[in-house]
Amino acid sequence: MKNFALIGAAGFIAERHMRAIKETGNQITAATDQFDVMGRMDSFFPEAEFFLDFQKFEEYLSEHQFDFTSVCSPNYLHAAHIQSALHAGTDAICEKPLVLFPDELEAVEKAMEQSGKQVFNILQLRLHETIIALREKIKSGPKDKIYDIDLTYITSRGKWYYESWKGDKNRSGGVATNIGIHFFDMLSWIFGEVENSIVHAYDDNKAAGFLQLKQARVRWYLSLDYNDIPTNVKLKGMRTYRSILVEGDEIEFSEGFTNLHTISYQHILNGKGFRAEVAKPCIILTHQIRNAKPIGLKGDYHPLLKESIS
Structure with a gap:
């Protein structure tokens, strides 16, 4: 014990x-x-x-x-x-x-x-069965293939959020760090290191950009705004929406989160935990994202961004 x-x-x-x-x-x-x-x-x-x-x-x-x-x-x-x-x-x-x-x-x-x-x-998405299966699929596929990916994560927050430390980017790291870093880590774990990063928009409650990974082109959109949630999801009474499209196919991983912290601890206790050097690339990436100058609706941006800005 x-x-x-x-x-x-x-x-x-x-x-x-x-x-x-x-x-x-x-x-x-x-x-x-x-x-x-x-x-x-x-x-x-x-x-x-x-x-x-x-x-x-x-x-x-x-x-x-x-x-x-x-x-x-x-x-x-x-x-x-x-x-x-x-x-x-x-x-x-x-x-x-x-x-x-x-x-x-x-x-x-x-x-x-x-x-x-x-x-x-704690990088629990690396221990999610669906994510592990996706990584194995990519590893066994063509080494020179570049995949097109859309990452969307909307987790709406009430007014309390912006009065707390979470709403202060100097204390939380802002949207990209506070809610996005797990997904950036997961995608770079699957598709390889970041080769280029472009930020299209960055605000207190949403951010969007583009990542060129070794084997993927990623358009990403992160939001805390309830208005961004698709209507069909709202009708179900849900306030969170996550979606990863790989070559147009949805990767469904809404389930399987309940025991990932326990699995993470067992992983650490077995000598297989994710050490500081593993977390380092995404710490640097999110630091760069929140300090980058957004370029707006230019280049290859996430389709939700145009709706959000308009």
């Missing part, structure tokens, strides 16, 4: 980490968050020590034996919390994005070198 600490225990994603730790037969013995209503802990690890004061949590971490620290805090705190975990002598498991900025990644890499500990990023 491995001993875990948890940072950001009150966040939405933290419950998936708690469940994964429990389902893999391990335990959380210390957790921290600024939010002081933590009833969810009772369903998983009611005996865990809980700290509102992060300094006291760090002291406890350094004075006791821990194997891993899971980082589920807001994006802009990941780098600091990962370094804290490493310097306390634990390996770290962090939600996406690993960090926001390339210089933060350099600091994390330095902390790994100093501590001798590792950082693992």
Whole structure:
């Protein structure tokens, strides 16, 4: 049984980490968050020590034996919390994005070198059965084929979103980082490294662009705007729409997400986790995307962009 600490225990994603730790037969013995209503802990690890004061949590971490620290805090705190975990002598498991900025990644890499500990990023789409099957299909196909892909991900958010840290691109990384980085990682894992990136539009609630990968031309569109969701999806009462078209064929992967965090943890515990160097290309890519100058309706842009702008 491995001993875990948890940072950001009150966040939405933290419950998936708690469940994964429990389902893999391990335990959380210390957790921290600024939010002081933590009833969810009772369903998983009611005996865990809980700290509102992060300094006291760090002291406890350094004075006791821990194997891993899971980082589920807001994006802009990941780098600091990962370094804290490493310097306390634990390996770290962090939600996406690993960090926001390339210089933060350099600091994390330095902390790994100093501590001798590792950082693992949750990249659960790489463990989705449908995505794995697609990758195998591409790998067994023609090596010189360039596939045409449309990526659409619309996950509508209420007004609260823009008042929270998630709505601040300096703290969340903006749309491309906060909701897009998993998909960029998945596509580059399947179709090869990024050779060129063009940004057509970038705003607080949507972004669109084009990626030239080694084996794919990708038109991508990311949005938080409910108005962008197709009518037939709205009629079903759904507020999220995801679609990946490969050569015009829909890749359906709406199902199979329920246990991917548990699979991710088992993957890490088996010595096969996704380390910092795996996450690095997409950290650099999303940093470039949010700092690029959008070119508008020029070149090969996603078909939804014209509707959105008009």
